[in-house]
Amino acid sequence: MSEAAMLSLSKSLGGRLAGNATLKAGLVLSGLILFLGFVAPFLDPVNPYTIHPSHALQAPNGQFLFGTDELGRDALALLLSGGFTTLIVALPAALLAFFIGVTYGFLSGLGPAWLDRLLMRLLDVVLALPSLIVLLFFAALVPQSNFNLILLLGLISWPSLARLVRNEVLAQRGRDFMLAARQSGASSAYLARVHLLRVIAPILVVNGTFMIGDSVLATSALSFLGLGVQPPQESWGSLLQGALDIAALDPWWLILPPGLLIFGALLAASLTGQGLLQIWGNKR
Amino acid sequence: MNAVLEIKNLSVTLKRGGRDVTILDQLNLRIAPGEMQALVGESGSGKTIAALAIMRLLPPGAAITGEILLNGENLAAAVEPRMRQVRGKSVAMVFQNPLAALNPSRTIAAQIGEAWRVHQGGSAAQARARALELLDEVGIPDPKNRLNDYPHQFSGGMRQRVMIAMSLACSPHLLIADEPTTGLDPLIAQQIMTLIARLRRERDMAVLFVTHDLSVVQEHADSIHVLYAGRSVEWGAAAAFFQHPRHPYSEALLGSVARLGQARLRNIPGNLPEPEQRPPGCRFAPRCAYASAVCSTAYPPADAQGATLAACFHPLPRTARPAFAETLAPRPARNFAPLLDVTDLGVRYRGAGGWFGAARRLPPSLAEVSFRLGRGECLGVVGESGSGKSSLGRAVLQMIEYDGQVTLDGHDFHAMAGRAKRDLRRKIQVVFQDPRESMNPRMTIGEVIAEPLRLRGGLNNAARRARVEALLGQVGLNPEMAARHPGDVSGGQAQRIAIARALAAEPELIVLDEPTSALDVSTQAMLLNLLKDLSLKHALSYILISHDFAVVSYMSDRIAVLNAGRIVEMNETAALLSAPRAAYTRALIGAAPQLQPMQA
Numbered sequence: 001m002s003e004a005a006m007l008s009l010s011k012s013l014g015g016r017l018a019g020n021a022t023l024k025a026g027l028v029l030s031g032l033i034l035f036l037g038f039v040a041p042f043l044d045p046v047n048p049y050t051i052h053p054s055h056a057l058q059a060p061n062g063q064f065l066f067g068t069d070e071l072g073r074d075a076l077a078l079l080l081s082g083g084f085t086t087l088i089v090a091l092p093a094a095l096l097a098f099f100i101g102v103t104y105g106f107l108s109g110l111g112p113a114w115l116d117r118l119l120m121r122l123l124d125v126v127l128a129l130p131s132l133i134v135l136l137f138f139a140a141l142v143p144q145s146n147f148n149l150i151l152l153l154g155l156i157s158w159p160s161l162a163r164l165v166r167n168e169v170l171a172q173r174g175r176d177f178m179l180a181a182r183q184s185g186a187s188s189a190y191l192a193r194v195h196l197l198r199v200i201a202p203i204l205v206v207n208g209t210f211m212i213g214d215s216v217l218a219t220s221a222l223s224f225l226g227l228g229v230q231p232p233q234e235s236w237g238s239l240l241q242g243a244l245d246i247a248a249l250d251p252w253w254l255i256l257p258p259g260l261l262i263f264g265a266l267l268a269a270s271l272t273g274q275g276l277l278q279i280w281g282n283k284r
Numbered sequence: 285m286n287a288v289l290e291i292k293n294l295s296v297t298l299k300r301g302g303r304d305v306t307i308l309d310q311l312n313l314r315i316a317p318g319e320m321q322a323l324v325g326e327s328g329s330g331k332t333i334a335a336l337a338i339m340r341l342l343p344p345g346a347a348i349t350g351e352i353l354l355n356g357e358n359l360a361a362a363v364e365p366r367m368r369q370v371r372g373k374s375v376a377m378v379f380q381n382p383l384a385a386l387n388p389s390r391t392i393a394a395q396i397g398e399a400w401r402v403h404q405g406g407s408a409a410q411a412r413a414r415a416l417e418l419l420d421e422v423g424i425p426d427p428k429n430r431l432n433d434y435p436h437q438f439s440g441g442m443r444q445r446v447m448i449a450m451s452l453a454c455s456p457h458l459l460i461a462d463e464p465t466t467g468l469d470p471l472i473a474q475q476i477m478t479l480i481a482r483l484r485r486e487r488d489m490a491v492l493f494v495t496h497d498l499s500v501v502q503e504h505a506d507s508i509h510v511l512y513a514g515r516s517v518e519w520g521a522a523a524a525f526f527q528h529p530r531h532p533y534s535e536a537l538l539g540s541v542a543r544l545g546q547a548r549l550r551n552i553p554g555n556l557p558e559p560e561q562r563p564p565g566c567r568f569a570p571r572c573a574y575a576s577a578v579c580s581t582a583y584p585p586a587d588a589q590g591a592t593l594a595a596c597f598h599p600l601p602r603t604a605r606p607a608f609a610e611t612l613a614p615r616p617a618r619n620f621a622p623l624l625d626v627t628d629l630g631v632r633y634r635g636a637g638g639w640f641g642a643a644r645r646l647p648p649s650l651a652e653v654s655f656r657l658g659r660g661e662c663l664g665v666v667g668e669s670g671s672g673k674s675s676l677g678r679a680v681l682q683m684i685e686y687d688g689q690v691t692l693d694g695h696d697f698h699a700m701a702g703r704a705k706r707d708l709r710r711k712i713q714v715v716f717q718d719p720r721e722s723m724n725p726r727m728t729i730g731e732v733i734a735e736p737l738r739l740r741g742g743l744n745n746a747a748r749r750a751r752v753e754a755l756l757g758q759v760g761l762n763p764e765m766a767a768r769h770p771g772d773v774s775g776g777q778a779q780r781i782a783i784a785r786a787l788a789a790e791p792e793l794i795v796l797d798e799p800t801s802a803l804d805v806s807t808q809a810m811l812l813n814l815l816k817d818l819s820l821k822h823a824l825s826y827i828l829i830s831h832d833f834a835v836v837s838y839m840s841d842r843i844a845v846l847n848a849g850r851i852v853e854m855n856e857t858a859a860l861l862s863a864p865r866a867a868y869t870r871a872l873i874g875a876a877p878q879l880q881p882m883q884a
Contacts, residue, residue, distance in 0.1 A: 174723040176733075179683060180782075183714055184736035184789050185706040194735075198726040 023275025029268035034263070037087040041080040048077035049232055057246075060253050067253040070246055079257050082234040086219055086265075089149050089229065091200050094215035096154025097161065098208050104158065104163025106196070110173065110188045120166070123159050131156045132221070139227040149228060153218055161207055203250045206273045213269030236262050287314040288457050288490035289338070290353040294360070296333050299345035305559045307333045309349070309514045315458070315507075320484055320491040322501040322522065325511035326537075327775075327806040328556050334511075335494050339377060340367045355457060358527050373403040378453035382443040382464040386435040391447050393431035396503045400453040400646070403615075418449040423479060436699070438511050441472035442668075448479065455487065469668040470875040471829055477504050496805065498541050499834075502526050506590075510534055513567040520592025530594040533568045540809035542834040543876075549809035549838065553776055566596070574598045620658020620841075624680070624793060624826050628688035631652040631675040631849075650675045650686075650849045659792070660823040664831055664840030664857070666872060672849040673829045677795045680827060682709050692793070702783065710740070713786035717798035719778030723770040729756075729781055730766030736789035755784040759814060776807030780814065787818070793825040800835060812839060833876035837861060845869045 017083075020199040052072035060067045066076035108119040135156055142148050169192075172178065178191055197204075220237030222228035229235040234242075243254035296308040315321045325331040336342050338352055340359060352359040354374060362370070371377075379385045387395060396418055397411030404415075412431065419427035422445040435443055436855035446466060451459060461480060465473035468857055481504040484491045488862050493505060501508060501522065509519040510531070518531040529535045539550035554571040557563060563570055569579035578597050586593045594600075629651035650672040667673045679686040682697055690697050695708055713736075716722040722734045733752045745750065753763040759780040770778060779799060786794050796815070800808040816839065818824055830836050836843055837857050843869065844854040853866040864870045 111827070151654050174715040176718065177724045179784065180714060180716070180722055181735060181739070182683070183681060184711065184739045185710050186735075186739055190739070198724060201726075 003180055006207070020275050020279050022271055022278060026268055026271030026273070026275050029264060030272055033261070033265050033268050035082040035085070036080065042085045044077055044080050046074045046077040048073060048081045048234070050074070057249065057251060058200075066257060067251075069242065069251070069254055070249075075254060075257070077238060078234050079236075079261070082236050082239050082258065083261060084238070085146070085229050085233050086216060086223075086235040089146055089153070089235070090210065090219045090223025093150045093153035093157070094208070094212045096150065097156075097215070098211055100154065101158035101161030102165055102204065104162035106169060106192050108162070108166040108185060109181040110196075116166070120163075123162060126159045127163075131195060135218070135222065136225065136227060143191040144227075144230050146229065146233075149219070149222070153215060153222075156210065157218065161211065164203065164207060165200070168203055169196055172196055172199050178235075202277065206277045209269045209273035209276065213266045213273075216262065216265045216269070286355075287318075287353075288317050288319075288355060289327070290314040290351075290491065291334075291338075292351040292353070293332065294337060294348065294350035294352060296330070296337050296342065297347045297349075298333075298343065300560070303560075304347070307514055307559055308337070308511075311511075311516060313509050313516075313519065315490040315492060317457070317490055318484055318488040319506050320493055320504060321507045321509060322493045322495060322505040323509050323511065324495055324498060326496055326556055326806060328513065328559065329401065329456040329511040330514040331494050331496075331511050332462060335377070335462050335492065337462060338458075338492070339371055339375060340364075341371075369403070372399060372451075372456075373454045374456055375458045375460065376454070376456040377460045377462065378447050378451050378464045382440070382447040382467050383435060385447060386443065388435055388673070391432045392438075396446070396450045396453055399450045403454045414453065415449070417850045418452055419446070421452070422446070422449045422485070423475075424449070432670060439472075440468055441475060444468065444472075444476050445479065448476075448483070452461065452483065453488075457491065458490045458492065458789055459484070460492045460494065461798050463496070464493075465500060466495075466497070470833070471668065471871060473500065474875045477712050480504070497831055498537060498805065499543070510537070513562050514559060515567060516595060517568065518592055518596075519592045524591035525810050527599070528591065530590045530592055530599040531568075531596050532572045532574050532598070532600065534594075535600060536571075536573075537805060542812065542838045549812055551810045551813060552806040555776070556806075574600075620661045622656060623661075623693065624657040624660045626656070626680065626689070627654050627691070628692065629676070629679055629689040630853070631672070631679050631684060631689075648849055650679065653688075653846075653849075653851055653852060655844060655851070657793070657825050657827065659825055660819060661842070662819060662826040662828055662840045663831045664836035664843040665827060665846055666831065666836050666843060668831060668847035670848075671846040673831075673846050674797060675831050675849075677714070677827060678847065680793075681712055681795055683716055701727070710736070710789050711792045712795065713791035713793070714795045714797065715779070715782050715786055715799045718802050719782055720770065722782045723778065725770050727770070728766065729768050729770065729773070732770070732781060733766070733788055736785060752784075752790070752877050756781075758787065758818070759784045774807075775803050776811060779803060779807075779811055783811075787822075791824070793827065795803060796826055796828045796830075798830050799828070802831065808835070815839065829876065833872050837876075845872065 039165040050073065052068060054072065055064065055068050056072040057070050058064055058068045064074055064076070066074070066079060068075055069078065100114055104119065106125075108116045110161060135152060139149070142152070164217055173191065173196070178195055181195060219228055219235060220240070223235040223237030229238055238257040240255065240262070243258070247255070291311055291313050294308065294311040295306060297304045297306050309336055313321065323331045323334060327710045333342070334580055334657055338359065340362070342348070348360050350360060354370065359367070359370065384428050386392070393412055393415045396415040397408070400406070400414050405427055408460050415431060416427055424430055424442060425446055435446070438446060459480070464480070465476050468476065477500055480491060480493070483489065486556065493501070495501060505522040507520065508522045508525045510517050510533070512533050515832070518525065518529065518534045524539070525534065529538055536550060536552045540552055542549060552571055556565060563580065565580040565582055566572070566575070566584050569575040572579070576598065584595050584597045586595050587599045590599065620716065629650060630648055630652065632648040653676060655663065665673045665676060675684065678684045680690055690709060692708060697705065698709065700708060730749070730752050734748050737748050737751055739846055756765055759785070761777060761780055765773065765777070773781065799815070800811055803811060812835065815826065819826060826839070828836055828839050842854065843857050843860050844851050845866065846852070847868050853860065853864065853869045860869065
């Protein structure tokens with residue numbers, strides 16, 4: 001793409017962005033979540049792992065703005081470091097799943113018919129397994145580390161995107177402009193790179209954002225089940241789970257913030273995706 | 285006589301991008317019982333909006349001024365509950381695409397019966413009897429046994445008959461037919477028109493026939509009303525109109541319709557103006573050969589000096605002889621050097637197979653097709669849908685698998701592989717029917733045309749850009765167009781761009797697959813003439829695939845007539861037209877618009 005085209009594209013994108021409230025809300029919320037996850041932990045001087053036994057389970061007050069947990073750790077510091085851990089796992093996992101899904105879909109949609117049939121049957125098998133159970137199984141099997149967690153999450157959450165991409169590629173590859181390109185000697189790789197990526201870019205971007213939301217949720221869910229991020233590290237999910245363990249004591253200041261942040265991260269991804277769909281979806 | 289429909293000063297304004305745009309401006313027309321009036325115009329003329337306004341089915345945000353009198357009642361002021369009574373009962377509508385207008389999951393008896401019961405009440409048995417009666421009336425063979433069939437079990441033409449039966453259910457006073465034959469094969473289209481013409485006579489029903497196609501109007505319409513860019517330009521008796529069109533636009537439009545035996549099509553220079561950019565005064569003035577200073581001052585009043593009324597300051601005198609009344613110039617016999625040799629071509633599609641089972645065998649869509657094509661020659665391939673003409677094109681293009689031999693420049697495609705095959709294949713290019721589909725909507729025009737150059741390699745960016753500009757010039761477009769996107773150009777321009785892309789690959793043969801059937805009439809002529817000139821200049825060969833006999837005969841040196849996958853007749857164009865041997869060819873020629881001899 002030439003520079004001028006780039007410029008005009010970014011201009012028109014900017015114009016449409018300004019007019020789209022959904023996208024604006026999504027981007028603002030995403031920025032907030034990213035700030036909380038990646039910047040705020042390093043601004044907060046409090047060590048999340050310092051225990052103040054005499055201040056255990058205190059409601060928010062002047063010294064501890066978000067209160068303390070049952071061990072007497074600062075809840076705000078825990079929340080911020082937990083956010084960092086959650087995002088550092090969820091985002092790479094989503095990226096990994098995204099690339100596997102897109103590649104798989106392109107191979108299946110553009111490759112020869114036998115390859116498509118093989119890949120789709122394989123996909124059926126993967127889809128037939130309930131992903132959470134598989135996740136629990138493998139999480140219990142491999143040594144627990146953030147890196148393994150990323151691999152697990154990434155390797156389990158690509159199939160639905162792969163199927164979507166494959167169907168979209170199949171629908172697009174018979175269009176006249178694809179045939180015309182083939183007539184001039186275009187290879188499948190060229191079609192994928194030059195034509196298909198552009199035409200299905202909206203779908204990819206939108207589903208990519210949804211995937212990030214799903215990944216945050218999956219990371220939190222695993223932590224909640226005690227299989228995700230390992231102590232002393234915390235994630236939003238594990239914080240929520242810890243708080244719910246002592247729900248009888250009604251520690252609302254420990255339950256509400258991580259719950260709201262998980263919800264907020266999902267909402268941010270979903271709004272961004274919806275917004276992008278609105279400004280892109282109509283021009284295909 | 286009392287008019288069934290009388291429209292007075294009807295204007296329609298739509299909201300577009302936040303602004304009010306007047307699509308239709310001060311329309312006046314009246315239709316008497318039993319009269320068939322054609323409302324003719326190209327895309328953007330406002331003809332469909334006029335039809336929708338009568339039914340009050342305009343998109344939200346539309347504003348109507350003026351009166352729409354149906355048997356004296358002003359529909360423009362009617363409330364929605366009243367309109368629901370009117371729709372389907374007093375006014376019925378037949379649409380272009382009957383498959384989209386019929387519910388695929390219900391039998392046709394149920395759908396026709398429902399149309400009747402909604403307004404008339406009555407029992408299910410009565411509705412069924414009515415459906416039977418109507419199916420018989422519109423000429424569905426063996427209607428008794430077809431009552432319980434579903435829409436997909438009917439062919440396109442039969443579906444349109446079912447639609448018509450449905451619209452007749454409550455004996456409407458007015459039938460609005462919006463492009464009812466567009467997309468149908470000529471033979472079928474003619475049958476549908478004959479049916480509508482018969483029904484309105486038998487039922488004394490007024491018909492408003494909305495179309496862009498003048499050739500179907502001539503035979504059946506009593507009166508005609510021509511719209512251009514939202515305003516009436518000429519209206520009156522159809523017979524007089526076709527004998528002596530008085531508005532320069534009417535004359536130009538008639539001149540650009542391809543008819544059998546035409547020597548040269550006339551172009552209308554320029555483009556249709558967008559509704560937002562309509563010129564002041566006469567809207568046709570910028571494209572008109574007769575325009576003078578007065579034309580851009582005010583919209584011309586109707587001139588009643590002739591048999592029809594024309595809104596024009598310079599209406600043509602009755603004695604004017606339209607320029608298209610030329611006789612067919614004898615085509616110079618040319619000797620073509622051999623280029624393409626097709627021997628025993630067969631194409632058979634495989635039906636959907638089971639998981640492991642063998643695919644069902646379908647009858648071949650093409651069998652035993654052999655022909656030769658010379659350098660610079662144009663071979664026309666005509667046939668109805670399903671005749672295999674598109675398969676023929678795609679096989680020559682190597683887009684599908686086929687039996688038999690296709691040899692270009694002495695090289696048999698089946699005997700080649702890899703890079704050599706790709707290079708040979710490049711020499712055959714294609715122009716598709718739908719100009720929008722043939723370009724990636726996310727590329728610029730420049731990128732689209734540069735694609736074959738990029739794929740072949742060997743040019744740097746600057747050289748490529750220069751070549752793209754030269755190609756744009758060759759197809760008569762401004763080089764600045766390179767920066768625009770396919771969504772920002774008109775259909776005619778888009779088709780020129782598709783031709784420029786084909787030329788970029790330096791082909792020896794271009795397969796033209798219905799290249800003009802998605803275009804407006806005035807643009808069609810321009811494109812066909814461009815293709816003719818390019819062929820002469822570059823010794824380009826064409827295989828022109830079309831269901832339109834007139835277009836094919838205008839372009840082709842030879843014509844092959846295809847029926848059920850086989851060539852039933854192939855001959856030089858003039859010989860085929862004057863002495864068709866096969867009965868099927870005669871039928872196709874009979875359905876094509878003929879050149880009517882004009883009196884001086």
